[in-house]
Amino acid sequence: MSETITFPPLMTGEAAGPGQDPFDLACQKAELGVDAGLVVYELGTDVLRAALVLAPEVPLAKAMAMLPVCGVGFQNALGALAPPEVAVHLDWNGALRINGARCGRLRIAASTDDPDTQPDWLVVALDLPLWPEGDGGETPDETALYAEGCADVAAPRLLESWARHCLHWINRWDEGELETIHGEWRGLAHGMGEARTEAGRSGTFLGVDEDFGMLLRDETTTHLIPLTTVLVQD
Template structure:
């Protein structure tokens, strides 16, 4: 049997097979060692698609964190191009993905430091998308997997390639100053706006996001609180 053909990525991006390891951890390690932005570490397992993209936005971390919702929009656009038209993809502020209303994977983020006012040396966006359910149907009614939602014809390598292309497209538009366009695209996909939610110890009505995609919450007392995206940074 011939070896599987590796994913083909657009110019400025290169792939690295994690060979069963955690692509998010691998990408962060490579970033620490000084790898160039555009590296995509990936693991195309039988039951999940895992990948991580190394970036180096030349702005302070507070603005660089926009890469998290940007890459989420890139995933929705990729699924929009490959999945049947009746499949609905929505995005939670904290990186969770919803397909046909149920939770289905998430995006994560790590950076070289956590100071919002300082430009990071690197930033890594991770993607973890289940392809097949991990348990019996009905055990977790609020959770699903891609192939359980009518997307069995969406091949994982093709989806990974499409995610890379759409992320690169949005990074270019963001770099050209089209932040408002990104906001408009993301707002049309946002899940839970107008509903009560709790994030990082704050509970209130989810009003939307500020310019840097910080979560806006109206508390029971009527005050508006902001939860910055930097609260979502993960430690490796």
């Protein structure tokens, strides 16, 4: 797709080539020292993929907030373009849900997996199916954007909107508005107060700590599962 994509100031765009995963390509470019703000993207006929390169100036444990921050950015972006009845929720581990069903995900990678080390780079990627594969009845908990009343949402405009809203929330995070970001995210969080299993532990999802670590309560205690457990490893 050759349509022009307009990114906000401080961001630049680069289309991935045929057969290239924008997430992998963004990580490769980040490793080579590309400037933060690069968005590598793929606008396919049935999928939207994009990956944003960042260079946080805090330890990884705190920089992991970029995953929920970009999730809030996605909800805002789709909310600005989709019909008002379309509901978007965010799973703690990066999964996206539209009208209750899973619809793509956010992924995150960094130059280090040490929570106390400041990463040289960090990449947050969006993977969003536009059209369902096969018979949607075979996977009732999985959906695609255009199957949820969003057929008029053009993928290029959604990509532009996601970039703008991510930048908005990243700036607010830079300015220390963590309480506001937590409030936005909690209002969109999927499954809070429900039973779930994460990182080999099962219990009730109570909420998150300051760094968005999951608080999971079992019969005897509350466990803290750091958000770094969802990092994509090489």
